[in-house]
Amino acid sequence: MDIFHSTRTMHREVWDLLPWLANGTLDEAQVRRCEVHMQKCSDCAREFEAQQALQQELQAAPAVSHTPHASFRKLMAQIEADEVPAPTVEAIAAPPRRVRWLAAAVIVQTVGLISLASFMTWKLHEIREQPRYTTLSSAPATLVRGPVPRVVFDNSVSVAEVAGLLHTYDAQIIAGPTEAGVYTLLFAQQQDERSLSESVAHMRDNPHVRFAEVTSVGAPQ
Amino acid sequence: MTISVLRPKEPQSAADSGTSNERELRLLARVAQQDREAFRELYFIYHRRLSRFITRLTTRHDVIEEVINDTLWTVWKKAGDFRAASQVSTWVLGIAYRQALTSLRRANVHVLLDDPARDHLAAEDVQATDELREWLDEALEQLPLEQRTVIELTYYLGHSCEEIAAIMGCPVNTVKTRMFYARRKLKATLAPQTDRE
Numbered sequence: 021m022d023i024f025h026s027t028r029t030m031h032r033e034v035w036d037l038l039p040w041l042a043n044g045t046l047d048e049a050q051v052r053r054c055e056v057h058m059q060k061c062s063d064c065a066r067e068f069e070a071q072q073a074l075q076q077e078l079q080a081a082p083a084v085s086h087t088p089h090a091s092f093r094k095l096m097a098q099i100e101a102d103e104v105p106a107p108t109v110e111a112i113a114a115p116p117r118r119v120r121w122l123a124a125a126v127i128v129q130t131v132g133l134i135s136l137a138s139f140m141t142w143k144l145h146e147i148r149e150q151p152r153y154t155t156l157s158s159a160p161a162t163l164v165r166g167p168v169p170r171v172v173f174d175n176s177v178s179v180a181e182v183a184g185l186l187h188t189y190d191a192q193i194i195a196g197p198t199e200a201g202v203y204t205l206l207f208a209q210q211q212d213e214r215s216l217s218e219s220v221a222h223m224r225d226n227p228h229v230r231f232a233e234v235t236s237v238g239a240p241q
Numbered sequence: 242m243t244i245s246v247l248r249p250k251e252p253q254s255a256a257d258s259g260t261s262n263e264r265e266l267r268l269l270a271r272v273a274q275q276d277r278e279a280f281r282e283l284y285f286i287y288h289r290r291l292s293r294f295i296t297r298l299t300t301r302h303d304v305i306e307e308v309i310n311d312t313l314w315t316v317w318k319k320a321g322d323f324r325a326a327s328q329v330s331t332w333v334l335g336i337a338y339r340q341a342l343t344s345l346r347r348a349n350v351h352v353l354l355d356d357p358a359r360d361h362l363a364a365e366d367v368q369a370t371d372e373l374r375e376w377l378d379e380a381l382e383q384l385p386l387e388q389r390t391v392i393e394l395t396y397y398l399g400h401s402c403e404e405i406a407a408i409m410g411c412p413v414n415t416v417k418t419r420m421f422y423a424r425r426k427l428k429a430t431l432a433p434q435t436d437r438e
Contacts, residue, residue, distance in 0.1 A: 036417045045401035077377060078396040088288035092281065095310045099317060188418050215425070222421055226414060
């Protein structure tokens with residue numbers, strides 16, 4: 021079982037690395053691991069060839085024809101305009117130094133007070149607009165038929181990390197947690213059983229996921 | 242079965258001697274001193290790369306030009322703040338990616354369909370009626386923006402997984418997941434084409 025799990029994990033790891041093996045950006049240790057695995061795994065070897073072909077095809081795609089000169093002139097004009105100091109109005113007579121300092125102090129204080137008032141107004145508006153909490157499982161109760169993924173998240177994972185993970189997989193929680201900490205998920209995109217298994221297998225490799233599987237029974241809500 | 246594999250480039254630090262990154266670092270140091278000639282050189286190096294990269298995200302010429310110029314304007318302003326913790330290209334592309342997202346939201350651009358500019362480009366490029374190229378372009382256009390970005394940064398711009406994570410401001414695992422789904426969608430979309438060959 022351990023050997024099987026280890027082989028499956030290695031296969032998934034190499035499969036995920038193949039695009040970067042094709043573009044030559046893996047380190048030496050990763051390259052060696054991939055080469056050793058591909059000697060035994062024809063799926064990965066074939067996929068690597070496909071990745072190399074895709075890389076060549078995308079590299080060969082003609083460059084987009086935009087003219088940089090006009091764009092550069094436009095940008096330089098903006099830079100020059102940004103750097104020109106604001107025109108000054110000729111003063112009749114410069115006020116005494118002490119008065120100038122006092123005037124500057126008053127201006128700074130006024131700007132500070134206005135900024136503080138603006139910030140507090142904005143913050144108050146933001147607090148009113150934001151809900152006090154958001155739920156991860158906001159899907160309406162539905163009867164889900166067919167295979168469903170079930171996961172257990174790591175104890176140390178935060179709510180924000182779970183939200184990020186669900187966003188990455190385009191999934192939402194539709195049930196759970198159970199006493200054992202099991203959540204039932206639903207992917208936004210409908211998937212056949214094979215694709216579902218692949219997605220769950222990929223999720224299993226995420227360090228925030230302790231356990232993930234596809235169950236064959238639907239989860240009535 | 243004989244498998245040819247690209248070996249990693251050596252050395253792999255941000256300040257590779259004799260590489261384009263070294264040259265860009267020197268240019269950036271001069272840009273930080275407000276050297277306009279160095280900035281011009283850097284601009285032309287990146288205009289081509291950014292044109293290609295941003296065209297994968299949108300084909301609206303006005304948005305593309307805006308993003309390129311906003312990106313390089315930021316480079317002009319912030320050249321002195323760059324600490325060489327990453328490659329220059331990683332830094333610049335990260336700025337470009339964030340600018341692109343902002344510009345696309347502002348321009349309310351959702352889908353790359355029925356754009357006359359795209360048809361014009363397609364007519365120019367597909368002179369040899371390369372069907373696979375057309376299918377590939379169409380398949381890429383169907384991918385969500387984040388997946389398209391990973392594809393472009395990997396295959397065309399040749400960045401590592403870690404560099405792409407830095408550019409897109411996300412964990413390495415997220416980059417791998419996006420690539421996983423992108424590859425699967427491309428396979429599904431391109432399957433009818435490859436079956437015909």
